[in-house]
Amino acid sequence: xDARSSNGPRIFGKSGAYMMLDSANTEDxxxxxxxxxxxxxxxxxxxxxxxxxxxxxxxxxxxxxxxAGKSTTLKSISNLLLSERGEITKGSVKYRGATxxxxxxxxxxxxxxxxxxxxxxxxxxxxxxxxxxxxAYTRKIGRAELNxxxxxxxxxxxxxxxxxxxxxxxxxxxxxxxxxxxxxxxxKPETVLxxxxxxxxxxxxxxxxxxIVKDLNEKEGVTFLLAEQNTNVxxxxxxxxxxxxxxxxxxxxxxxxxxxxxxxKEFYLGMSDEGRKSFRDTRSYRRRxxxxx
Ligand SMILES: Nc1ncnc2c1ncn2[C@@H]1O[C@H](COP(=O)(O)OP(=O)(O)OP(=O)(O)O)[C@@H](O)[C@H]1O
Ligand SMILES: [Mg+2]
Numbered sequence: 001x002d003a004r005s006s007n008g009p010r011i012f013g014k015s016g017a018y019m020m021l022d023s024a025n026t027e028d029x030x031x032x033x034x035x036x037x038x039x040x041x042x043x044x045x046x047x048x049x050x051x052x053x054x055x056x057x058x059x060x061x062x063x064x065x066x067x068a069g070k071s072t073t074l075k076s077i078s079n080l081l082l083s084e085r086g087e088i089t090k091g092s093v094k095y096r097g098a099t100x101x102x103x104x105x106x107x108x109x110x111x112x113x114x115x116x117x118x119x120x121x122x123x124x125x126x127x128x129x130x131x132x133x134x135x136a137y138t139r140k141i142g143r144a145e146l147n148x149x150x151x152x153x154x155x156x157x158x159x160x161x162x163x164x165x166x167x168x169x170x171x172x173x174x175x176x177x178x179x180x181x182x183x184x185x186x187x188k189p190e191t192v193l194x195x196x197x198x199x200x201x202x203x204x205x206x207x208x209x210x211x212i213v214k215d216l217n218e219k220e221g222v223t224f225l226l227a228e229q230n231t232n233v234x235x236x237x238x239x240x241x242x243x244x245x246x247x248x249x250x251x252x253x254x255x256x257x258x259x260x261x262x263x264x265k266e267f268y269l270g271m272s273d274e275g276r277k278s279f280r281d282t283r284s285y286r287r288r289x290x291x292x293x
Pocket of ligand 2: 118
């Protein structure tokens with residue numbers, strides 16, 4: 001049976017083929033979000049039962065427009081909701097089969113899960129290198145290992161090496177995004193939750209950053225869950241995608257299949273048989289959005 005034609009959950013195989021996922025190889029799933037509901041300020045219901053799986057060694061994309069709930073989903077995994085008066089009121093988040101409830105963001109970093117926040121938060125008054133070093137604070141390592149780690153980050157981000165002594169606040173948007181990702185790498189993560197890496201960057205830089213994400217995935221084995229509004233670029237680099245709308249997953253599938261899906265093409269990639277369109281054309285969108293039916 002062709003696994004692609006089945007409705008069962010799939011994971012990305014080493015050979016590049018999709019394999020059916022059965023209970024025997026659930027250890028391949030690092031992160032499992034099940035039916036998660038999130039409420040902000042006790043009243044604002046934002047996630048309405050989101051479920052997704054992140055397989056080890058894959059790049060999984062969480063797609064959707066403004067306010068769909070992508071960042072909220074990532075924060076519900078990394079336990080950063082509390083600081084924003086948000087809470088998970090239903091469902092569960094498991095990492096390697098164990099619940100993450102009750103763990104602090106720092107505990108999660110020690111378990112190998114780190115979030116790169118939207119808007120590339122850097123310490124503007126620190127140098128690029130000092131910013132990177134702050135990323136290793138959860139690890140008790142000596143100077144030699146620290147330097148080794150820095151060298152690894154610089155090998156993926158040669159621009160950062162050139163600018164290591166510059167104040168992060170004076171570097172470009174693209175460089176700051178690189179600092180934010182590089183700092184996360186300093187914690188030696190197994191899984192990176194990357195929120196909107198393309199935000200506000202020129203197309204060429206977006207490609208550069210996604211190419212580095214792909215290299216880190218392939219060469220260092222880092223697993224990624226990335227939230228993106230830029231469906232086009234995300235589906236070219238990810239293996240699997242989930243599309244969120246108003247706090248619900250409305251569609252998911254292998255990236256190659258989503259790229260070919262007529263609704264995704266029309267509403268998220270701005271292409272259709274009738275010519276270019278935008279998903280912001282909501283009237284046509286509601287009428288045609290057959291995946292909700
Ligand atoms: N701290 C908060 N308090 C109240 N509402 C919030 C809070 N953070 C987010 N929201 C609301 O939750 C919804 C989802 O927001 P979220 O940031 O998760 O979306 P997103 O998909 O990441 O959007 P974007 O692509 O614009 O970053 C939005 O309607 C937003 O206004
Ligand atoms: Mg967001």
